[in-house]
Amino acid sequence: MQSIDKALRLIEVLSEYGEGLSVSELSKLLNFPNSTTHRYLMDLENSDYIKQCPDTKRYKLSLKFLKISANIMQPLNLRKISETYLMSLMRKSSETVHISVMDKDHIVFVGKVESIQGIRSVAALGIRKEAYQTASGKAIIAFMPEQELESHISRINFRTYLPNTITNREELLRDLQSVKQNGYAVDNEEYELGGICVASPIFDDSGRAIAAVSISGPTTRVSLEKAKNEFSVYVKETAVQLSREMGYLNQEYFHELLDKAGW
Numbered sequence: 001m002q003s004i005d006k007a008l009r010l011i012e013v014l015s016e017y018g019e020g021l022s023v024s025e026l027s028k029l030l031n032f033p034n035s036t037t038h039r040y041l042m043d044l045e046n047s048d049y050i051k052q053c054p055d056t057k058r059y060k061l062s063l064k065f066l067k068i069s070a071n072i073m074q075p076l077n078l079r080k081i082s083e084t085y086l087m088s089l090m091r092k093s094s095e096t097v098h099i100s101v102m103d104k105d106h107i108v109f110v111g112k113v114e115s116i117q118g119i120r121s122v123a124a125l126g127i128r129k130e131a132y133q134t135a136s137g138k139a140i141i142a143f144m145p146e147q148e149l150e151s152h153i154s155r156i157n158f159r160t161y162l163p164n165t166i167t168n169r170e171e172l173l174r175d176l177q178s179v180k181q182n183g184y185a186v187d188n189e190e191y192e193l194g195g196i197c198v199a200s201p202i203f204d205d206s207g208r209a210i211a212a213v214s215i216s217g218p219t220t221r222v223s224l225e226k227a228k229n230e231f232s233v234y235v236k237e238t239a240v241q242l243s244r245e246m247g248y249l250n251q252e253y254f255h256e257l258l259d260k261a262g263w
Contacts, residue, residue, distance in 0.1 A: 007040050020058030079111040081245045086113040089238050095217035100136035107137040135187035135199035136212035142179035143209035165190045184232040194219050198227045200239035205247030213238050
């Protein structure tokens with residue numbers, strides 16, 4: 001832990017000096033021996049977190065931190081951008097709508113607009129659910145690169161949670177294939193008895209599924225047929241709009257699905 005603490009202190013100091021610092025300057029600011037500072041710099045440089053300017057020989061933080069920062073800010077930006085779209089989606093469906101993102105192997109709700117109906121689906125922001133048990137989770141993991149998907153599935157501890165919960169790898173893969181073909185996922189009482197949800201993935205500028213937009217409601221009011229035939233079109237349309245907001249340029253996939261639905 002002391003090594004990690006020293007490396008983090010070094011990074012924090014460099015973040016305050018855009019023009020970079022030499023080994024001796026860093027050592028003085030950190031109160032480290034030059035040899036210790038140099039060792040940490042080499043380790044961080046080998047991991048592409050730090051770069052050395054060829055002319056001045058000073059060390060600076062690399063652009064890798066911009067990518068990390070963008071990944072941290074993405075859910076926050078998406079939540080802000082999605083507010084108007086979520087409100088429109090709630091009014092159109094009269095049900096609760098969410099924006100969700102992946103956190104390791106779990107899905108996390110980061111934005112929502114609740115239905116005005118007396119009986120409605122309610123999930124607190126920040127709540128975590130196992131991805132494979134939810135429509136939002138399946139909507140995202142279905143579009144993972146093959147190797148990443150296999151790694152994700154290998155970590156799932158399948159168990160009988162509810163009668164409709166997916167309980168094995170083969171069943172999940174069949175469901176995910178359907179998600180890719182149709183552009184939406186359904187959770188039909190797989191996580192919550194009496195609850196149904198339909199979700200569609202949101203893509204970023206690199207074409208990666210980074211989030212999902214969903215509609216949730218009680219099965220007493222939302223049938224499986226309504227979820228598939230009506231709400232699926234709503235979430236796909238909203239996902240197209242939010243993907244465009246996130247810089248996704250390849251819209252053919254969603255447009256083809258929406259055309260099939262007669263939208």
